[in-house]
Amino acid sequence: MKKLFSLLALVGILGGSLQAQQQVQLKVGDVEVGKMEYDAQKTPSFQAGGVKDKNIPNPRDWLELEVQFKVKGDPKTVVKELLFRYYIGFKDQTGAARILTGDVKHINIVPGEDTYSAVYVSPSTLGEITGDFRRFQPRSVEAVGVEIIYNGVIVGGKSSMSGSRAKFWESAGTQPGILGKNDTPFALLWIDRYADVEKSTR
Numbered sequence: 001m002k003k004l005f006s007l008l009a010l011v012g013i014l015g016g017s018l019q020a021q022q023q024v025q026l027k028v029g030d031v032e033v034g035k036m037e038y039d040a041q042k043t044p045s046f047q048a049g050g051v052k053d054k055n056i057p058n059p060r061d062w063l064e065l066e067v068q069f070k071v072k073g074d075p076k077t078v079v080k081e082l083l084f085r086y087y088i089g090f091k092d093q094t095g096a097a098r099i100l101t102g103d104v105k106h107i108n109i110v111p112g113e114d115t116y117s118a119v120y121v122s123p124s125t126l127g128e129i130t131g132d133f134r135r136f137q138p139r140s141v142e143a144v145g146v147e148i149i150y151n152g153v154i155v156g157g158k159s160s161m162s163g164s165r166a167k168f169w170e171s172a173g174t175q176p177g178i179l180g181k182n183d184t185p186f187a188l189l190w191i192d193r194y195a196d197v198e199k200s201t202r
Helices: 002-022 123-130
Strands: 031-042 061-071 079-091 097-109 115-121 141-150 153-159 174-176
Touching: 031 141, 031 153, 061 079, 061 123, 061 141, 079 115, 097 115
Parallel strands: 097 174
Antiparallel strands: 031 061, 061 115, 079 097, 079 141, 141 153
16 A cells, blocks of 8 residues: 555656646746857867878868857746747848848757857858858858747847847848758767757758
């Protein structure tokens, strides 16, 4: 009988814990975005055993955009997923506006902690926009922004622009070109700094 009561108590505790996690609900403003910083990053180089090392004298530049964020709520719960929709605006060689976009789905986010997300633009895409396929100047970026979506609702976000231009991506058409960290050579770097990302099914 004692074993039965112990088993029922354990089931109740586990059930209550799962229910608490399932009841985590976010509303508009529940995700605060802190610093948004961008800069050029060289293609990282790695060493591996069993292969000959190759000299790469001029590694190319990527654009990195990093966002700091914090989810409001009980730190004993977990937010199962948040969709980050990024926007980066440029002017191309002709002076025309070019706005890149891309999504990253973060999973298992703990509320109350400062967390980071990062995305990248490849050297080829930057070269196609600026005309320089090897070097990139961060001043070529006109604007950056992010929308954070939970169950189809925008619960947070930030833009480097203000006023009527805050959602600069709505003033011109967007095109794909922003990559999640896991889809770049930076995937193995700084793993514990960034929120977990849902693995691609490709």
